[in-house]
Amino acid sequence: MFPFVKRCKSYKMKKRIENPEENRAIFLNVHEAIIDRPTWEKVQSMKKGTRRRRPTVTQEPSAFSGVLKCPECGGNLNFHFNQGNHATKFFSCQNHNSGLRKCSKTHYIRLEFLERVVLYEVNRLACFANEYEDDFIKAMMGRSAKVTENERARKQRELDGLLARDKELDGLFERLYEDNVSQKISDARFAKMSQRYEQEQGENAKRIKALRLELKKSEGQRMDIDTFLETVRRYTNATEITQRMVAELIDHIDVYHAEKQDGVTTQHITIYYNCIGTFSVPDRRKIPAEEITMGTRKGVAVSYSPERIAV
Secondary structure: OOOOOEEEOOOOOOOEEEOOHHHOOOOOOOOOOOOOHHHHHHHHHHHOOOOOOOOOOOOOOOOOOOOEEOOOOOOEEEEEEOOOOOOOEEEEEOOOOOOOOOOOOOOOEEHHHHHHHHHHHHHHHHHHHHHOHHHHHHHHHHHHHHHHHHHHHHHHHHHHHHHHHHHHHHHHHHHHHHHHHOOOOOHHHHHHHHHHHHHHHHHHHHHHHHHHHHHHHHHOOOOOHHHHHHHHHHOOOOOOOOHHHHHHHEEEEEEOOOEEEOOEEEEEEEEEEOOOEEOOOOOOOOOOOOOOEEEOHHHOEEEEEEOOOOO
16 A cells, blocks of 8 residues: 655646655555566566557567667567568667657568578577586676676666655745746746646656666675576477566666678667576587578568677
8 A cells, every 4th residue: 555645846836746665555465466576577577668559450469579678769669460460570660750750760570581580590599508507607797797787877866866866846836936926027927937847857756756666676686506507408409489488587688779781681689588687608619500591571581690799
């Protein structure tokens, strides 16, 4: 239960705004949970910020929906299918054709091509974990610590900036109220400006709450090497992509726009795994290696190129 979630800024403004987290009274575990907390947080993270247009025909969502990111603008890649041929399914950047043109390129990628690439990388990761367990654990521990620290520092910087802005908005609102009382500004002007400040403060309060919860969670969170290793091994010799596989192994995937050089069209893809971030499997004996090439629209053949990250 979450009493005192909202409050009134002043007697003149009837609109209720978000109350800071420290001023709330929170009663946890009052009702029995329907699902466990880790599952809830994972689903909310996958759903956050994802929007899809309703398709004209019924199609099952892709396992990669909400996972693919555009490295140019930071937006999601939306799932589509060809209206003339429903078997042709693909992703493209949501900000390219949004009207605002926040992204200069489509970052188009066929679903079939993406599934082959991800399955190939998962098989290589599982093979490396099985054949070179000590090297894998050593690299995984180092990457886990680095990813966790970088993410925590980024969130702390964002939180500090929002808290400073929130304090600044309180001061602006107080001066605005005094100017209105002394009739330096009209009631209409006061209402317009205070509404803008309250809207910004309300949006900031939601983000501040989310950041505090994330930082609190990360403080006591440590990577369980055995659990992740067991998860990776579960997908040894996997033959198809499933939604469970994507949720358990992958945080997000950066899809770069396909570029043509010297007559060859190549597309770079970077997979960010849960807990360890990017991980480029070294070329060693017993590790499968193949060149992935696929014919796409207009007879163009696209080959896959992994982002080479040193382990």
